[in-house]
Amino acid sequence: MRIAILEDDLTQSEMLRWVLESVNHKCHCFPTFKGFQTALYRDSFDLVLLDWILPDSSGPKVMNWIRETLHIKVPVLFITSKTDEENIVEALNAGADDYMIKPIRRGELVARVNALLRRAYPELTAPEVFEIAELEFHPKFSTVVRHGKRVVLTQKEFDLALLLFRNLGKPLSRSHIQEAVWGRDTDLPSRTMDTHISRVRSKLGLRPEQGFRLTPVYGFGYKLEQVDHEGKSPSLAKIKRQLAENS
Structure with missing residues (x-):
């Protein structure tokens, strides 16, 4: 499956890419929201991994834009270092399908991504x-x-x-x-x-x-x-x- 990764930390985004491509997903990394927006004019993805803080936006704002703009509901997995219940509720209310707390564990990431894909694409x-x-x-x-x-x-x-x-x-x-x-x-x-x-x-x-x-x-x-x-x-x-x- 094709996965978009919105993460401005190069080390983190490359780690996420390596883990997911090791189980045969295809990943495209975007360090900014603007870059992701531009890509969507010519590209499509099956799932989005979204960091909470980006140089030109925030995770919840990006999440709202995705749900308001894309007429196809793409599953979104929040990646965040925030552990407060208030932040988690905010992410889910904005339309996120799931969330993970940094530091990311390889097995959990693969399991959560695959679970989201199974729910979104039952076929x-x-x-x-x-x-x-x-x-x-x-x-x-x-x-x-x-x-x-x-x-x-x-x-x-x-x-x-x-x-x-x-x-x-x-x-x-x-x-x-x-x-x-x-x-x-x-x-x-x-x-x-x-x-x-x-x-x-x-x-x-x-x-x-x-x-x-x-x-x-x-x-x-x-x-x-x-x-x-x-x-x-x-x-x-x-x-x-x-x-x-x-x-």
Whole structure:
């Protein structure tokens, strides 16, 4: 999963990055709130680790901005040296999902992050096969079955389709998609991603009349939505409930 770390202490942020990347998460560090804001115009994240004190803002202010600005509820874990109950209540009331007191312990950090991700994205704990509409995903075999027939996909096409469905209703940035499907350090021509998107849309029938809409988000990336017969999108909560029911 992609995690944003807002921490101005370089030693602390690198420690957090090292711990989380050791368990296969991908981390991006931001020493200032402004840098994080700028990144969100072109990028997307699955979880945010937020320090209480930043050079250009405070944790609670950043937390309020996240909840007021992002239409997708990204889980936020507060990292703080403050131990007063008043501060903890303030963080939770601002919309934080959890908090940790410094100094951070490796095992606890990994456990809390994974617990937040499981709650926010229940589809990640799905069994070997999960279904949505007429599609069956078999991650173990990199296979998709539609209307009872196997759909022939390349490995990258399957990885892309799985990423989109695991983030149904959520806009994904191009860098998020590239990192998840092709890797962080890959020099990927932009047309390659667009071509794969087009192939996945065609092979899986991701069109409004079939119950799905896969569209570009201008200057950002792509978004897959489930729609009804009138082309309207259900709420994100409803989508998550449907995915959870298949877990």
